[in-house]
Amino acid sequence: RDLIRIRGLDKTYAGGSVHALSNIDLDIRDGEFVCVVGPSGCGKSTLLRILAGLDDHDSGEAALDGRAITGPSRDVGVVFQAANLLPWLTVRENVALPLRVGGRQVGQAEDVDRLLDVAGLKDFGHRYPYELSGGMQQRAGICRALVRSPRVLLMDEPFGALDALTRERMNLELQRIWQASRKTVMLITHSISEAIFLADRVVVMSARPGRIIRELAVPIPRPRS
Ligand code: ADP
Ligand code: ADP
Numbered sequence: 301r302d303l304i305r306i307r308g309l310d311k312t313y314a315g316g317s318v319h320a321l322s323n324i325d326l327d328i329r330d331g332e333f334v335c336v337v338g339p340s341g342c343g344k345s346t347l348l349r350i351l352a353g354l355d356d357h358d359s360g361e362a363a364l365d366g367r368a369i370t371g372p373s374r375d376v377g378v379v380f381q382a383a384n385l386l387p388w389l390t391v392r393e394n395v396a397l398p399l400r401v402g403g404r405q406v407g408q409a410e411d412v413d414r415l416l417d418v419a420g421l422k423d424f425g426h427r428y429p430y431e432l433s434g435g436m437q438q439r440a441g442i443c444r445a446l447v448r449s450p451r452v453l454l455m456d457e458p459f460g461a462l463d464a465l466t467r468e469r470m471n472l473e474l475q476r477i478w479q480a481s482r483k484t485v486m487l488i489t490h491s492i493s494e495a496i497f498l499a500d501r502v503v504v505m506s507a508r509p510g511r512i513i514r515e516l517a518v519p520i521p522r523p524r525s
Contacts, residue, residue, distance in 0.1 A: 303451060303484050304328040304351065308360035311346055311510075319509035320346040324360070326503065326512065330451075333478060333485045335495035336503045343510025344488045348456050351486065352378045364452065377445030377483075379455040383437040385429040385444075392416065392425035395443040415443040418480045420473060435459070435466045439473060446481060455487040471497055 309324035321343045328334050336344050349355035350362055353372040362369045364376070385394045396412045399405060416425050419439040421432075429437055438458055445453060459470045471494055478485060478498075489495055495502045496518055504514040 301330050302327040303330040303332075303365055304486075305363045305366075306351075306361065309347075309350070309357055309362055310359045311343070311350065311355075311357045321350075321357070322509035322511045324510075324512055328452075328484060328486060330484055331482050333487070333498060333500045334503060335499035335501075336486060336488045336505060337490070337492055337495050338505030338510075339507055340490075341510075342505040342507040344505060345456055346510065347505075348378075348454050348486065348488055351452070352376055352454050354378075374448050375451045377448070377450035377453045379438070379441050379445045379453070379458045381457045381460045383429070383441035385437055385440060387429055390426050390428055391421060391432065391440050394429065395425075395440055395447055398444060398448050411447055411449070412443075415446055416440075418477055419443050433466075434462050435470050435473075438462070438470065439477075442474070442477060446477075446483070451484060453481075453483045453485045455485070457488055457490065460490070467491075467494070474498065 304327065306324055306326040309321055311321040312319050324347065336347065338344055346355065350357050351369060353369050353376065364373070389397070392412060395415060396409065413425070416422050419442060421436060421439060421443065424432060424436065432440065442458065459467045462470060475498060487498065499518055502516045502518060503512055504516070505511065506513045
C-alpha cells in the first residue's frame, strides 16, 4: 500500500526562473526505505521539504495516506544535516521536546528511553549536546524526529557533516534504528553506496530541471538482525 503518493509535482523558485522540480511522480509504500540520490541542485531537498509540509509546490499532487500535504504534520519526522539540539537542554530533554506542545504533555515519556536505548544513547540522556560526538548528536536528532511516532521519517543528508568512517558506522546504527521501528523512510544522500546499503529502492534525480531519471529496486536482501 502506498503511503506517499506524488503526481506531476512541479516547483519553481525566483518567480518561475528556477525550475527546481519537474513532473515528479513517486510512490512510497508503507514501511519502505527509499533513498534519493542525484547531483547538487537537482531538487532533492525541495522534494523533501514539500513532503515535510515546509514548502509549497506550484502544481501536481503530494499526498500522505490519501490526504494532500498542506503543512507540517505529526505524521512526519524530519532530520537535517545539523542536529540543532538546544544546548541548554539535556539530550533526553531535547528528544522529549516534541512531546510538549504549549507546555502540555502530549505523549508518553517511556518512548524516550526506548528510543535512546535503540540509538545507543542510553547512558547519555542526562548529558548536554556539547558532550556528545557529532554522530551521537545526529542520532539524538533522529530520536527527536521519532518521538511522536510519525509514520514517515524524512532525512536530508543526516550524516553529511561526518567523516567517512563515522558515516559508515552511522549507517549501521541507522539500519538498526530502522529495523526497530519499520518506519516509512525517505533519505537523501550524495553517496550511491550508502543508498544501496540502506534502501529498498533508490531514486535517481537529475538537474535542470530537477526530475527523476531512474528508480532502482535494490535486489539484495538487507541483512536482518
Ligand atoms: P538539492 O537538494 O538536490 O541540492 P535543492 O532542492 O536544494 O537541490 O535545489 C533545487 C534547485 O532549486 C537549485 O537550482 C537551487 O538553487 C534552487 N533553490 C532551492 N531553494 C531555493 C530558494 N529558496 N530560492 C531560490 N532557488 C532555490
Ligand atoms: P560516533 O560514531 O557516534 O560519532 P565516536 O567515534 O565519537 O562516536 O565515539 C564512539 C563511542 O564512544 C560512542 O558511541 C560513545 O559510546 C563513546 N563516546 C563518544 N563521544 C563521547 C563523549 N563525548 N563522552 C563519552 N563517550 C563518548
